[in-house]
Amino acid sequence: MIHIVKRKEMPFAHAMAIRFGVIGLALIVCGIVTMLTTGLSPIDVYGTMVSGAFGTMRKTWILLQETAILLCVSLALVPAFRMKFWNLGGEGQILIGAFAAAACMITLGNSLPAPVLILVMLATSLLAGGVWALIPAFFKARWNTNETLFTLMMNYVATQLVAYFVIVWEVPKGSGNIGIINQSSEAGWLPTLMHNKYLLIVLVAIALTVAMYVYLNYGKQGYEIAVVGESPNTARYVGIKVNRVIMRTLVISGALCGLVGFLLVAGSAHTLTTSLAGGRGFTAVMVAWLAKFNPFIMVGSSMLLEFMSSGAGEISTIYGLNHSFGDILTGIILFFIIGTEFFITYKVVFSKKGAEQHV
Amino acid sequence: MFDFLVSFIPRAVVQGIPLLYGSTGEIVTEKSGNLNLGIPGVMYVGGICGVIGSFLYERSLADPSQMNAALGILIPLLCCLLGSLLMGLLYCFLTVTLRANQNVTGLAMTTFGVGVGNFFGGSLIKLTGADVPSIALSATSNLYRTRLPFAAGLGWFGQVFLSYGFLAYAAIIIAVLVSYVLNHTRMGLQLRAVGEDPATADAAGINITRYKFIATCAGCMIAGLGGLYYVMDYANGVWSNDAFGDRGWLAIALVIFTIWRPNVSIGASILFGGLYILYLFIPTGKDLAVKELYKMLPYVVTIVVLVFSSLRNKRENQPPESLGLPYFREER
Numbered sequence: 281m282i283h284i285v286k287r288k289e290m291p292f293a294h295a296m297a298i299r300f301g302v303i304g305l306a307l308i309v310c311g312i313v314t315m316l317t318t319g320l321s322p323i324d325v326y327g328t329m330v331s332g333a334f335g336t337m338r339k340t341w342i343l344l345q346e347t348a349i350l351l352c353v354s355l356a357l358v359p360a361f362r363m364k365f366w367n368l369g370g371e372g373q374i375l376i377g378a379f380a381a382a383a384c385m386i387t388l389g390n391s392l393p394a395p396v397l398i399l400v401m402l403a404t405s406l407l408a409g410g411v412w413a414l415i416p417a418f419f420k421a422r423w424n425t426n427e428t429l430f431t432l433m434m435n436y437v438a439t440q441l442v443a444y445f446v447i448v449w450e451v452p453k454g455s456g457n458i459g460i461i462n463q464s465s466e467a468g469w470l471p472t473l474m475h476n477k478y479l480l481i482v483l484v485a486i487a488l489t490v491a492m493y494v495y496l497n498y499g500k501q502g503y504e505i506a507v508v509g510e511s512p513n514t515a516r517y518v519g520i521k522v523n524r525v526i527m528r529t530l531v532i533s534g535a536l537c538g539l540v541g542f543l544l545v546a547g548s549a550h551t552l553t554t555s556l557a558g559g560r561g562f563t564a565v566m567v568a569w570l571a572k573f574n575p576f577i578m579v580g581s582s583m584l585l586e587f588m589s590s591g592a593g594e595i596s597t598i599y600g601l602n603h604s605f606g607d608i609l610t611g612i613i614l615f616f617i618i619g620t621e622f623f624i625t626y627k628v629v630f631s632k633k634g635a636e637q638h639v
Numbered sequence: 640m641f642d643f644l645v646s647f648i649p650r651a652v653v654q655g656i657p658l659l660y661g662s663t664g665e666i667v668t669e670k671s672g673n674l675n676l677g678i679p680g681v682m683y684v685g686g687i688c689g690v691i692g693s694f695l696y697e698r699s700l701a702d703p704s705q706m707n708a709a710l711g712i713l714i715p716l717l718c719c720l721l722g723s724l725l726m727g728l729l730y731c732f733l734t735v736t737l738r739a740n741q742n743v744t745g746l747a748m749t750t751f752g753v754g755v756g757n758f759f760g761g762s763l764i765k766l767t768g769a770d771v772p773s774i775a776l777s778a779t780s781n782l783y784r785t786r787l788p789f790a791a792g793l794g795w796f797g798q799v800f801l802s803y804g805f806l807a808y809a810a811i812i813i814a815v816l817v818s819y820v821l822n823h824t825r826m827g828l829q830l831r832a833v834g835e836d837p838a839t840a841d842a843a844g845i846n847i848t849r850y851k852f853i854a855t856c857a858g859c860m861i862a863g864l865g866g867l868y869y870v871m872d873y874a875n876g877v878w879s880n881d882a883f884g885d886r887g888w889l890a891i892a893l894v895i896f897t898i899w900r901p902n903v904s905i906g907a908s909i910l911f912g913g914l915y916i917l918y919l920f921i922p923t924g925k926d927l928a929v930k931e932l933y934k935m936l937p938y939v940v941t942i943v944v945l946v947f948s949s950l951r952n953k954r955e956n957q958p959p960e961s962l963g964l965p966y967f968r969e970e971r
Contacts, residue, residue: 565743603757611748621737
């Protein structure tokens with residue numbers, strides 16, 4: 281007779297040790313999979329991955345920047361997830377924020393002084409992302425419309441909206457691309473700090489991590505989010521206006537996604553494409569969940585996923601394989617971690633027939 | 640107008656068939672209470688497994704055009720079903736046996752599945768050391784695209800109703816069958832009970848785990864066929880990375896649009912297929928940009944349906960009650 285018992289709260293250090301052990305195990309499996317498909321020795325595989333991620337100063341900075349961006353998206357989604365509101369619309373909210381920033385750069389690029397322009401871009405991006413998330417939140421709050429599916433659909437509406445404007449603004453006409461915006465004037469580009477064009481985004485991510493931790497754990501609003509997430513009825517009973525909390529939280533969530541869009545356009549890509557968000561809205565869901573919605577652990581989980589994708593990218597470049605190899609490895613690691621949670625939350629008890637009264 | 644419909648409808652249908660497979664599969668899955676967001680990945684895996692099977696089979700022959708017709712169809716079909724089944728088993732193992740979060744598992748499966756599709760699609764030639772420039776399985780594709788011999792002689796009737804490969808008709812038959820099973824058999828009733836209220840169903844003696852496993856795996860296999868249809872029939876046996884696009888998500892949208900009814904999905908997926916390519920037929924002149932806005936239509940329509948079904952709040956139009964929630968018997 282096998283049955284499953286919920287564990288008492290496992291010590292935090294113990295649980296983290298299990299998770300790291302599993303990540304190690306998953307890396308071994310990834311090595312074996314790579315070996316089977318490419319015929320390389322696992323040590324070469326890991327060596328290539330590490331040099332792909334940290335090989336040069338520039339690669340390290342790119343990894344840090346990518347981690348920072350993914351981390352920001354995850355931080356944006358966390359308040360919604362703590363409320364058990366499945367915001368799968370990060371992708372669309374990023375895109376719409378990027379769209380707002382690019383729109384300001386293109387239409388106002390020549391008429392406003394640079395600092396004002398950047399502030400205007402920031403404000404419109406935050407607003408656009410917030411509104412994009414508020415729409416599903418409003419329907420969820422008023423009529424309990426399924427938010428998972430609604431936010432998912434909003435992604436594609438945003439994609440097509442961007443596709444429309446990419447053609448409207450394409451340079452040169454007929455190319456289907458916007459190209460680098462304001463290449464000569466650099467209007468609306470974020471400044472480089474200490475001659476390092478990656479540093480600013482990393483600093484924003486660090487600040488946001490701390491701010492989000494404080495907001496969720498030490499503020500009244502963070503508390504309200506937690507109560508609504510655990511039980512909307514309890515929240516109503518203690519006088520929390522559930523509808524307002526849902527909408528307010530989603531505006532914050534969407535606005536932060538919009539911020540990421542702003543960072544992508546103004547800080548790194550300097551252009552607008554439909555694939556600008558690059559699946560981060562979905563990857564961030566997994567980053568946040570892996571970290572149990574703890575902002576500081578999310579630093580580690582986003583770093584892990586970005587390391588995997590840049591490392592696998594290096595493997596595919598060197599051995600002439602397709603770049604999607606990284607997605608396969610990421611998938612394997614995710615499956616391992618997803619599976620582990622069960623053994624952290626529950627334990628399996630094997631009991632013999634005669635011993636059952638003791639259980 | 641008539642000529643327009645005769646040329647438009649067949650194109651809408653071939654666009655709609657992968658969506659029909661995907662949505663039928665997802666409906667079966669969701670009826671058991673599992674919200675499988677891995678369907679886009681499963682459809683990629685289904686497609687690429689069929690491609691791998693047929694690629695290896697065609698390469699093992701001296702002259703692929705002389706291949707055995709039955710094997711040429713069965714090998715990709717079985718590979719596709721097997722690949723999709725494995726994805727379904729993985730999803731069930733994680734969400735049902737290990738009680739993992741369904742959204743996270745589904746998204747991970749989509750990442751993984753799309754990765755598998757694009758990786759093998761892009762690297763199959765290098766991995767097998769073949770000396771062909773690209774994956775073009777024209778011999779297999781010709782088998783899948785075989786039409787009824789007399790269809791071409793039937794004018795517009797043949798073009799609208801008989802100009803498709805056998806997988807297209809199979810999609811419609813499967814949708815009708817699934818609809819019948821869900822609504823008119825004991826098995827379907829029990830499956831719906833599992834999706835609505837697993838605790839009650841459990842108390843009535845229904846094996847929840849078994850129903851969730853079977854429904855999700857069957858759903859994945861059906862959805863995987865959509866990927867196979869796309870590459871073998873629609874794309875003439877040519878695999879190109881990311882060509883399948885966001886059709887998997889569109890299939891999930893269809894599930895809501897049809898309010899969880901596979902028989903409605905037959906018409907609806909053709910409608911969505913039509914909306915997907917409508918921009919090709921609307922005279923916009925030189926304004927290419929507007930076409931992008933037309934591509935938005937299927938998603939906007941889905942959102943409107945989602946909102947209205949929650950506004951009207953009719954009980955038979957709601958998602959399965961326990962959709963997305965794991966079931967722990969111990970936590971009742």
